[in-house]
Amino acid sequence: MNLKKDEAQSLVAEILGMLHDEELRDVSVILCPPFPYLSMLVQQTSAEKRISIAAQNCSDKTQGAYTGEVSAAMLRSCGVTHVLIGHSERRSHYLETDRILAEKIKIALAENLTVICCCGETQAERESASHFETVGKQLESIFSSIPSDQLSKCIIAYEPVWAIGTGLTASPEQAQEMHHFIRQQIAKKYNEEQADKVSILYGGSCNEQNAKELFGLADVDGGLIGGASLKSRSFVNIIKSV
Numbered sequence: 001m002n003l004k005k006d007e008a009q010s011l012v013a014e015i016l017g018m019l020h021d022e023e024l025r026d027v028s029v030i031l032c033p034p035f036p037y038l039s040m041l042v043q044q045t046s047a048e049k050r051i052s053i054a055a056q057n058c059s060d061k062t063q064g065a066y067t068g069e070v071s072a073a074m075l076r077s078c079g080v081t082h083v084l085i086g087h088s089e090r091r092s093h094y095l096e097t098d099r100i101l102a103e104k105i106k107i108a109l110a111e112n113l114t115v116i117c118c119c120g121e122t123q124a125e126r127e128s129a130s131h132f133e134t135v136g137k138q139l140e141s142i143f144s145s146i147p148s149d150q151l152s153k154c155i156i157a158y159e160p161v162w163a164i165g166t167g168l169t170a171s172p173e174q175a176q177e178m179h180h181f182i183r184q185q186i187a188k189k190y191n192e193e194q195a196d197k198v199s200i201l202y203g204g205s206c207n208e209q210n211a212k213e214l215f216g217l218a219d220v221d222g223g224l225i226g227g228a229s230l231k232s233r234s235f236v237n238i239i240k241s242v
């Protein structure tokens, strides 16, 4: 919940101005603005085929009398192609459970949106060494909504809750270990060939200093960037390090 409309528009204009075709050739950039700016940014980025627009959330209902909610179908009708589901702030501040998130995934996929499904453990869970169990359970629930023929419409974002907005980053060993675990879980549920193709993003205080090392890890395919995406130069440098 950052930036007013004009500020958001300027930020995207600056980002577009700094990115050149060769930097975007092998990279997909997905911008996730707040709801009111989605249509504006769909238009603003329409000439850039490697840039997509995602919503940060969608409703767990398809349509009807749910005042204040935004449906996956509405997003699709505005030209949005991706949606973030289950960010830890949605889970903790808005009490979104695995069951609710599984419903959102189903509905978003039915609207042909690509889902960016977030998972990650809290500090207490890591300290008590139950991080694999936590993430394993979250993934099980996510996978329950994704049939095998829809897995190509799914991106996983691993975001240790203790690293989001805190300046703490998972060490390369911690990130690789969890990303490898996530890929194994995907292979178990679907198959290895499919698991190899799923993008698994790392999120949590990723910045222009640590991005290159994180993105260089075998099972880290990119990043989910929060604070560092609010400054055009740092965001573009992160994109370049992919």
Ligand code: PGA
Pocket: 159, 163, 164, 165, 166, 167, 203, 204, 205, 206, 224, 225, 226, 227, 228
């Ligand atoms: P951060 O946020 O990069 O500021 O830690 C990540 C996120 O919100 O997912």
